[in-house]
Amino acid sequence: xxxxxxxxxxxxxxxxxxxxxxxxxxxxxxxxxxxxxxxxxxxxxxxxxxxxxxxxxxxxxxxxxxxxxxxxxxxxxxxxxxxxxxxxxxxxxxxxxxxxxxxxxxxxxxxxxxxxxxxxxxxxxxxxxxxxxxxxxxxxxxxxxxxxxxxxxxx
Amino acid sequence: xxxxxxxxxxxxxxxxxxxxxxxxxxxxxxxxxxxxxxxxxxxxxxxxxxxxxxxxxxxxxxxxxxxxxxxxxxxxxxxxxxxxxxxxxxxxxxxxxxxxxxxxxxxxxxxxxxxxxxxxxxxxxxxxxxxxxxxxxxxxxxxxxxxxxxxxxxxxxxxxxxxxxxxxxxxxxxxxxxxxx
Numbered sequence: 001x002x003x004x005x006x007x008x009x010x011x012x013x014x015x016x017x018x019x020x021x022x023x024x025x026x027x028x029x030x031x032x033x034x035x036x037x038x039x040x041x042x043x044x045x046x047x048x049x050x051x052x053x054x055x056x057x058x059x060x061x062x063x064x065x066x067x068x069x070x071x072x073x074x075x076x077x078x079x080x081x082x083x084x085x086x087x088x089x090x091x092x093x094x095x096x097x098x099x100x101x102x103x104x105x106x107x108x109x110x111x112x113x114x115x116x117x118x119x120x121x122x123x124x125x126x127x128x129x130x131x132x133x134x135x136x137x138x139x140x141x142x143x144x145x146x147x148x149x150x151x152x153x154x155x
Numbered sequence: 156x157x158x159x160x161x162x163x164x165x166x167x168x169x170x171x172x173x174x175x176x177x178x179x180x181x182x183x184x185x186x187x188x189x190x191x192x193x194x195x196x197x198x199x200x201x202x203x204x205x206x207x208x209x210x211x212x213x214x215x216x217x218x219x220x221x222x223x224x225x226x227x228x229x230x231x232x233x234x235x236x237x238x239x240x241x242x243x244x245x246x247x248x249x250x251x252x253x254x255x256x257x258x259x260x261x262x263x264x265x266x267x268x269x270x271x272x273x274x275x276x277x278x279x280x281x282x283x284x285x286x287x288x289x290x291x292x293x294x295x296x297x298x299x300x301x302x303x304x305x306x307x308x309x310x311x312x313x314x315x316x317x318x319x320x321x322x323x324x325x326x327x328x329x330x331x332x333x334x335x336x
Binding site: 009010011012013014015016017018020021028029040041042044067068070090092119120121122123124125126127130131134135150 | 167168169171172173175176179188189191192194205246249250253266269270273299302303306307308309310311312313314315317318
């Protein structure tokens with residue numbers, strides 16, 4: 001369960017308050033989601049279960065870690081399905097130049113040339129949660145994970 | 156406070172969601188939501204921008220939140236502006252309250268013991284009580300390992316404090332009520 005995402009480089013300690021804020025905001029906009037705070041200390045994180053999955057998967061889950069300095073790791077997995085991650089923390093990848101980066105599906109690649117700039121540009125916890133829920137909902141409705149890091153809707 | 160759409164005339168999800176947040180919540184809720192996790196202090200205009208409210212609205216709500224004990228004003232030697240942050244007391248008691256609601260006293264006691272053991276392991280390994288000192292003074296750690304140790308250690312220390320207070324409040328509540336009965 002833990003250890004499935006790189007959490008080592010979040011700045012500042014893990015923050016329960018932020019995780020509850022994320023859970024509340026996500027559940028408010030996504031009826032298929034149900035969250036619980038899990039782990040303590042350095043393993044503290046939010047598990048958001050989705051009661052249906054993208055494409056052929058019949059469930060999915062976000063694991064969210066968040067620090068007091070608003071670094072985060074938002075990791076989506078589902079059984080036999082795509083695995084992807086939106087992060088904000090210091091990193092050593094060639095791109096992007098800033099802290100907010102994206103590990104693309106199907107396996108949340110950590111290969112240097114695969115890592116991209118994250119489409120999540122908002123900072124406020126509630127807005128990050130709402131953006132994540134929206135990105136998930138678009139993938140769920142289309143069954144297509146290629147929009148996982150797509151910021152824009154057509155006009 | 157609304158940002159114009161980007162030059163390509165495409166509405167971004169991020170801007171849509173700001174509008175949605177604004178439509179579904181009151182200015183008071185948004186100011187409170189922003190302040191919930193402000194630990195270092197922000198100026199009123201920074202809070203206004205994050206909460207998508209006018210600065211005058213933010214100032215009015217900040218006064219109310221100070222009155223409630225939710226927020227405190229702080230000054231920094233290097234800044235003339237007043238900064239606002241979440242009151243540590245309100246934060247600690249709120250977290251303790253949530254932990255008491257969600258866990259039995261036995262569970263809280265076990266978590267306190269577990270986190271104390273983890274903290275002791277760090278102390279023994281690095282010969283200090285202070286994670287920052289340990290990481291800065293230990294030349295043997297690479298930067299990424301150092302950051303990982305710092306993050307884990309700080310996380311254990313912070314979560315231990317919340318659990319200790321929750322356990323103490325839970326025990327105190329019973330004793331206080333028994334003494335009245």
